[in-house]
Amino acid sequence: MNVDSDETKPFTFATAQQSLKENHQRWRKIKFSVDGLDQLAGGGISSRGIVEIAGEPGSGKTQLCLHLALVCQMQCDTPRGIVYISTEHPFPSKRLVQMEQAMKRSLGLTGDSKKFTDNIFVEHLNTAPALEECITQRLPILLENNPITLLIIDSITAAYTEEQNFVDRAHSFRRVVNGLHSLQDRFDFAIVCTNQVRSVVDSSTLDDERIVPAMGLAWGSLVHTRFQLSRVPGSSERRCQLLFCPTAAPGRSSFVITEAGISDFV
16 A cells, blocks of 8 residues: 555644645635725635625626636636636626727737637526536536636525525535535635625614625625625716625725726726
């Protein structure tokens, strides 16, 4: 028996410095390539855990995901793809192509020298069982032959609109997240999920309305980092609030949606 093989080597503790040195790629961050958002997030989104982007309709959740799907490819030393699972609406292909063309013009890239959209694998589904089946059955097969740097689920909420049993829904959340964590450890990619929001009114005073991410504590306890987006009435400004993150302090930044994607609000 080869006692030095990975399968037979006994488990041993490692120092934090050893873990960081041996697995430095696992702790990399994917930049938004937007100064305000990158500063807010402490350098970008983590390649470990579940990153959530919550927000009301029209706040820019899908636009930010499409932006990430393009800019993260520019940060890879070797070609790596993107998986985009759409659950709320048909995948916005025309908007993605528009953003890609505008980005390429800003970078001085012409013609078909780089086609970032060719590296985006799209799946459309709208139920929790279909989402679980995709993550446990089809996604591993795709990842075996196509290395990716980012997986996006837009949105996690829509897949559970028909699930009324909260206990079953919580169990499904854990199966989905456990499956994603397992694949993340094996294939090394970041995970972003969008989420809708809901209004909460103080029951004692019937006022003090708050807008909070949907899906409750059963989902929220599985999230690693949470951003919440909002619109500014009468303005093109969108606001991004970092609610919690293990590597950055809570804060707020502003951005606008442009032809090329997302830019700082000036």
